[in-house]
Amino acid sequence: MTAAIIDGKAIAAMLRAKVASEVARLKSDHGVTPGLAVVLVGTDPASEVYVRSKSKAVIEAGMAPCDHKLPATTSEQEVLALVARLNADPAVSGILVQLPLPPQIDAQKVIAAIDPLKDVDGFHPINVGRLSSGLPALTPCTPAGCVILAKSVRGSLAGLDAVVIGRSNIVGKPVAQLLLAENATVTIAHSKTRDLPGLCRRADILVAAIGKSEFVRGDWIKPGATVIDVGINRVAGEGGKARIVGDVAFDEAKAVAGAITPVPGGVGPMTIACLMLNTVRAACALKGVKAEI
Ligand code: NAP
Numbered sequence: 001m002t003a004a005i006i007d008g009k010a011i012a013a014m015l016r017a018k019v020a021s022e023v024a025r026l027k028s029d030h031g032v033t034p035g036l037a038v039v040l041v042g043t044d045p046a047s048e049v050y051v052r053s054k055s056k057a058v059i060e061a062g063m064a065p066c067d068h069k070l071p072a073t074t075s076e077q078e079v080l081a082l083v084a085r086l087n088a089d090p091a092v093s094g095i096l097v098q099l100p101l102p103p104q105i106d107a108q109k110v111i112a113a114i115d116p117l118k119d120v121d122g123f124h125p126i127n128v129g130r131l132s133s134g135l136p137a138l139t140p141c142t143p144a145g146c147v148i149l150a151k152s153v154r155g156s157l158a159g160l161d162a163v164v165i166g167r168s169n170i171v172g173k174p175v176a177q178l179l180l181a182e183n184a185t186v187t188i189a190h191s192k193t194r195d196l197p198g199l200c201r202r203a204d205i206l207v208a209a210i211g212k213s214e215f216v217r218g219d220w221i222k223p224g225a226t227v228i229d230v231g232i233n234r235v236a237g238e239g240g241k242a243r244i245v246g247d248v249a250f251d252e253a254k255a256v257a258g259a260i261t262p263v264p265g266g267v268g269p270m271t272i273a274c275l276m277l278n279t280v281r282a283a284c285a286l287k288g289v290k291a292e293i
C-alpha cells in the first residue's frame with residue numbers, strides 16, 4: 001500500500017479563503033475589522049519565521065495586524081503591561097504571545113493575563129478547562145488543524161483508536177481532548193510509555209508530537225492508519241543545507257499508512273489557518289455578532 005499524502009497546504013488555503021469571506025462580511029455588514037496582535041519576545045529564528053507567516057496571513061485575510069517585537073531582555077512586567085494594553089484595545093480581537101519566551105518571563109503568568117475571549121492560542125486555563133468540559137472554547141491551533149486533517153481522510157472519527165505521542169500543553173494534551181470530543185478512543189503516550197511501537201500499531205489515527213526527527217518508524221504503523229505528523233525538526237540535508245523533517249520516518253510510513261501528512265506542507269499551514277479562524281471567531285464573540293464560520 002502506498003499512503004495518500006494529505007495536502008495540508010491546500011486544505012489550509014481553503015480554510016483561509018473561507019475566513020477571508022467571513023472577514024469581508026463582518027466589515028460590510030457590521031463595520032467590524034478583526035485584528036490580531038502577535039507578540040514576539042527575543043530572536044528565536046523559528047519563532048521569527050512563524051510570526052512572519054502569521055502576520056502575512058492576517059493581512060491576506062483582510063484583518064488588521066498589530067505586531068510587537070520586543071528585545072530578549074524584556075522583563076515579565078513589561079510583557080504583562082503590553083498584554084493589559086492589548087486586552088483593553090477594542091481594535092484587537094486576538095492576542096498571541098509566541099512561545100518559547102526568554103527564561104526571565106513566566107509563560108504561564110503571561111498566558112493567564114490574556115483576556116480568555118482574546119486567547120486565540122487557546123492556552124488560557126479558562127479555555128483549557130472549557131475544552132475539557134465540552135463547552136465552547138477557543139481551541140489551540142495546531143491541534144485543531146490536526147483534527148481537521150484527520151477528518152478530511154476519515155470523515156467521522158467516532159470509535160476509532162487514536163494514539164497521541166506527546167503530552168505538551170501546546171499540542172499533545174489539547175489534540176487528545178479534541179480527538180476525544182470527536183468520540184475517538186484516545187491514548188496519550190510519552191517518554192515513560194512502555195512498548196510505544198506496540199501501542200502505535202493499534203492506532204487508526206496516530207498523531208506524533210515529539211520533537212525528534214523520524215522517531216516513528218514504518219513498522220510501528222497499522223496498515224491503513226492515518227498518520228498526522230506534527231514534528232518540525234531542522235536537520236542537515238545534502239550539501240549541509242538545512243531541511244525540515246517530521247517526527248515520522250516519512251518514506252517508511254508511506255509504505256504502510258493509508259494517509260499521511262508531509263513535513264513541510266502538512267500540519268504547519270493548518271496551524272496558521274486555524275489561527276485566522278480563531279481570530280475571526282474571537283472578533284465575532286467580542287462584538288456580539290453571530291459567526292457564520
Ligand atoms: P515538547 O513540549 O517538547 O513535548 C514533546 C513530547 O514528546 C513530551 O510529552 C515528551 O514526553 C514526548 N517525548 C519525548 N521523547 C519521547 C520518547 N522517546 N518517547 C515518547 N515520547 C517522547 O514539544 P511540543 O511543543 O509538543 O512539540 C512537538 C513537536 O511539534 C516539535 O517538533 C515542534 O516543533 C512541533 N510543533 C509543530 C507545530 C506545527 O504547527 N506544525 C506547532 C507546535 C509544535 P515527556 O512529557 O514524558 O517528556
Ligand code: L37
Pocket residue numbers: 049050053096097098099100121170232244263264265266267268269271272
Ligand atoms: N502560538 N505557536 C504559538 N505558540 C507557540 O508556543 N510553539 C508555538 C507556536 N508554534 C507555531 O507557531 N508553530 C508553527 C509551526 C510551523 C508552521 C507554523 C507555525 C509552518 O508554517 N510550517 C510550514 C513551514 C515550516 C518551515 O519551513 O519552517 C510547514 O509547511 O510545516
